[in-house]
Amino acid sequence: xxxxxxxxxxxxxxxxxxxxxxxxxxxxxxxxxxxxxxxxxxxxxxxxxxxxxxxxxxxxxxxxxxxxxxxxxxxxxxxxx
Numbered sequence: 753x754x755x756x757x758x759x760x761x762x763x764x765x766x767x768x769x770x771x772x773x774x775x776x777x778x779x780x781x782x783x784x785x786x787x788x789x790x791x792x793x794x795x796x797x798x799x800x801x802x803x804x805x806x807x808x809x810x811x812x813x814x815x816x817x818x819x820x821x822x823x824x825x826x827x828x829x830x831x832x833x
Contacts (some may be wrong), residue, residue, distance in 0.1 A: 773799045 778798050781787040789796060793805035795812070811817050826832065 770798050770801055778803055787812065 774797060778787075782803075787803060790805055795805065795808045797804050797806055809810065
């Protein structure tokens with residue numbers, strides 16, 4: 753858990769960092785259906801402690817890149833592509 757001490761040190765300098773608690777609450781709210789994405793949105797981001805639904809990056813919308821990442825990830829864990 754190296755991120756925890758580092759986050760604690762950086763938070764006074766970079767107050768926009770999300771805490772583990774805020775991230776956990778946001779994830780639980782999504783998983784439990786307490787927060788719903790706007791129609792047509794599937795990508796969520798936690799920015800300054802608030803959920804937002806930005807457009808995924810151009811690379812994330814690139815089908816060839818997505819397929820390549822899936823194949824590489826499958827190979828790394830020993831699954832067929």
